Amino acid sequence: MMLEVSALRAQVAHLEEEKINLEEQLGLTFKERYHPLVRHLFSTCIQLKARLDEYPRQMRRDISVIVNRARGEGVDKIIKLKKRYGCTKDNDGLALTQLKKEEVHELKLENSRLTALLCKLKALRCWRKVVDQEKLHRQLLQTKQREVTARTEALRVKMLSEDKVALLQGELDFAQQVLTCSQAECSSIKKQLSRKTEELQVFRHRSAREARSRQELDAHRVQTLEQMRADMEDRDRQLRALGEQLDRGSRINKLQRERSAKEIRQVRGQLQQQCSLKQEAFQQLDKLQNDVEAALPRGASTAGQSRTYCTLSVSRLSTRSPSTGLHRNRLHSALQPGSLTNYTTPQDFATEPRQQRAETARGLSNMSTLDDKRLFVTAFGE
Structure with a gap:
């Protein structure tokens, strides 16, 4: 009774440990499932922030392009008006100012592109950092899961080993009982062995007699098979002779049928010839009738x-x-x-x-x- 109580207490402790391990494994599973979503949301926010930072720079760049285009058109119109009214003073200064403004505009555009590139590099660095953190976090979760799995497996192996120890102890007790029984049976088996030895000798003599009778039966069977083989060969020869006779009769019948068919064709030809002769005779009769009717009034x-x-x-x-x-x-x-x-x-x-x-x-x-x-x-x- 005390052994059973201790075994039950050990099972309860193992079950509590297994429960704790399962809770930890469930927590890690939920983290592994929802952590990529959080990381993806964070990376999306970084991308949106980069786009929002890019928008003012793009707007300033567009405004600068529009202002530069308007300045160039204004300078061109001023030069045309001066040419129209015959005043060509300060045209070179205007053109030089326009060239400098365009150079400044190009430098601003280049500066804006470089700034945008820096922003993209920052966003890329943040994204890489997030990706690396996600990989590390995933590896950490996998390590924790492996730890929990190993702990659960160790607990299961421990429980199995304890069960095996108890089972082996029971088997050992049973083996001791069987040993005592087998020792008692061994003496009785020795007595039976001597009796079986005598029966074996009797059986050997009997099997020798049966072997001799079986050999005689085999010899008789061989003779019978040879006789049956000879009879089968004779029957095969008779069957071949009958087959040749049947083939000869079938050829004769075929020749007779061909001869009858030839005679029938000849008779049909004669009948057709007679029918054609009769038709010619009727035609001649009709022709003669017409000739006579035509000749009567003459x-x-x-x-x-x-x-x-x-x-x-x-x-x-x-x-x-x-x-x-x-x-x-x-x-x-x-x-x-x-x-x-x-x-x-x-x-x-x-x-x-x-x-x-x-x-x-x-x-x-x-x-x-x-x-x-x-x-x-x-x-x-x-």
Whole structure:
């Protein structure tokens, strides 16, 4: 109990010292934070004072410049007036006075510039002094902070060392207790060691037997692996043979597809050729129809030629569409030379009975294709 009370009193003392160190560190921190602002304010005041001192000198310099300019203008005007009225007396004196005044003015300006430079040098010296003081003060604050930090660190190390001493003392007591226990256990362990030695010998004999059995198993496994490797090689050869057969079959199929595509292109070309021939035949038929219609009003000399054209057209149409064979054969028989003996001239054809024309119109309406209608109109006309 007394040890605990003394330890608590030591902790209270350490905490009080740590509190004092923290207060000092906070004070230094505030000083370090606000001191640059004060220094900056002081340097700003110095600069403002230098500017205020410069203002009267600048004003006097400006007034001197204005007065000198006015004096020069006045002298020039006086000289001009004297020249105008013919009086040139004392012009040299005025000019000499003006030159001296200008020299005096230049000297005053130089004096003013030198004075301003001296003021600037004073302000610079004050500013440098302030900067140096600020650096020294900052270094002093940093030194104090390092001192406080070192003091705090020393206090912390002292507390840690005391804690470690107490901890080591406790560990020492615990080690003594463990030592007594370990000595008691040592005797029992020696007894167990002799028993374990016997068990170890038994285990060694058993492990030797297991090693021999494991070697036998390894030899059997090696033989099995070699046999499996041979089987895998045989299967690889079979797979390569099957792959070659598949490649050969794919090439044959490719050749067959190319041959079929070539035949299809040939058939398409033939179909296109037939379609073009049919289109040409229809065009020729239309041309023949137009020629026959143009030749009918001319006379009997062109009627035979029209019948010949119509016969050719009927024969072509019969080869294209066998479904209209009845009408085309009928029309073809009508176009034969012996069937038109009574209509050899356009005048005879014009005197055809109305009943026969009506029957002809009904036959025209019963025709199944447009080609028959065209042929009939070409042959007989209205």
